[in-house]
Amino acid sequence: MADAVLFEFLHTEMVAELWAADLHPGPGGQKTSLSVLEGIGFRVGQALGERLPPETLAFREELDVLKFLCKDLWVAVFQKQMDGLRTNHQGTYILQDNNFPLLVPMASGLQYLEEAPKFLAFTCGLLCGTLRTLGVQSLVTASVITLPACRFQVVILKS
């Protein structure tokens, strides 16, 4: 029995429950459920960030913060590193995971693509929340091209 899967199972059931409970019926309902998942992810990310040793919080470069997410955060949460990191050097970063664990249980047909956003919302929040604790304001969105690969776009907001 591996404890690494516990997080994934809990995430899956939380997503299912939020959808089944139909928290917010009506046209904006699914959008609100996504926000709820993103909010939960944000607070988990903040909590994880607050447990970091103080020296971690003193990154010199923005790029170092993003590298930290791709390596340390990803290994802690998903037991693997992110597969790619690109930037336009103007505050936008693309983080690519070719085999994103929370998408792996989904069947890989094209017809399931529209189901993908609900399995990405928590992680968008997680990235944004961890960044916030590291002193970086950001907007994080995700997109899927071919399951189970996905990209997270991080736009750094300058204060």
Added chain:
Amino acid sequence: MADAVLFEFLHTEMVAELWAADLHPGPGGQKTSLSVLEGIGFRVGQALGERLPPETLAFREELDVLKFLCKDLWVAVFQKQMDGLRTNHQGTYILQDNNFPLLVPMASGLQYLEEAPKFLAFTCGLLCGTLRTLGVQSLVTASVITLPACRFQVVILKS
């Protein structure tokens, strides 16, 4: 950054969200939120149980199943063993955890005792769901006497 805390943070935020969202307003609302948490726990327990190697599923004695929960399941989920296991030899078992991790973040004043059930519902479901996969029908309830110690009562239902 330890991944073991990830599950605990996610559990905490899930509980908070279910309460904040006020899923089911009205007098029975909190009771329904407890059922939702218990249901999520049940399905996570089933999923964990389904990943067990087949030989684990061939317990000879009921007591062996309960010992498995107290050792293997507890270590996998909470990185510690249960502190005590008692039985009346008539199908009722008391599992005691003197320092239950999901209660540790709570302040230990008596006034917080009434908050405890929402931090126990998921785990009651987890025990019940794992037992179900192991072929045992059960009723699981929990009680707290002094935070963060708690007891889970498992009543085996004979078919």
